[in-house]
Amino acid sequence: MKNMPKKLPTEHASFRINKKILESLKEVSREEHLSLNTYVNRILDSHLNWDLFAPEVGWVVMLKSVSKEIIKNLDNEKISQIAKNAAESGSKEIALSMRGKYNVIEWISILKNRAKSSGFTLKEYQERDTIRLVMYHDMGEKWSLFFETYYNTVFFEMGANIQSEYTENSILLEIKSKILE
Template sequence: MTNHTEAATFRFDKAMLDQLRLEAEQKQINLNTLLNQIVRSHIEWYANAARAGFIPIRKGVIKRLFDSLTKEQVDALAEDVARGLTDETMMIMTKERTEESIFELFERWIRVSGFNYRHEISEDSRILIIQHNMGENWSHYLSRLMEHAASGFMNIKPETQITENALFIRIRRVRR
């Protein structure tokens, strides 16, 4: 599918535009690319996140909270949160409820959270590797969240491996 582009002209406050130019330079990309990234991020996440129940919170707060939980509490929380990924949440954030949209939502959240990650899609599986630096309980939570979401939405169980600061998830595609 080809992306069609269209030219548009916008006016920015000079100080804001200078900051955008500096950020583009630091990222070694042009201003147009940076603005496209910002707009895409807004449309894919920020425009609807609050209505879907997401809030911004510092990583340090989440890490401290998760460090204080037992594995059983983390499991229960992951199950509750996965149950909360209702059709309504999926429709607000991705406009559909499919295997693809679940991964799309999860990947958008990983990206806006600033985690390093790699997403590989092959003919027989989908792999997500996430480096979060937030501790073993956070790894455990994310793995259990994906397990519950995958079994609830797709009726499959992902393979997961966790370390203190990273997570590996593989979902094998069902051959029909």
């Protein structure tokens, strides 16, 4: 069962915000059934944990339809090779640049932020030394293969015992590591 998030300490801050921006923030927070405070905290968290560093380490924004079309023309062996090479050549630099640490916990955090930024659904289930992540991406089976290969390579290189499987539009990662105990 997933652990309840810990309530983090807060501090009062005051900012002057452009009136049009503030009205837009209020409107979106109402539509999302969130307090303005919660919504602004989510925006700031996303900026500090993803938007600020993602371009620095090579992440780009691309239309989903374009990404699906490009990968559709590759065979499975080539997809696996690209994913493995990308993970082996860049995963440590990505973690160090984005989180300052290279370990299983930080990479799970990166995976969560990437999923959120990409509009994917990610569910997490935790039991003692095992985290089960289920990501729904709606990008097709070839992307599932890419994600499975990429994340298997990343976590295996850190010494985690990883099991995975995928469907046309989702991937399951089961990560066992002493770091999680």
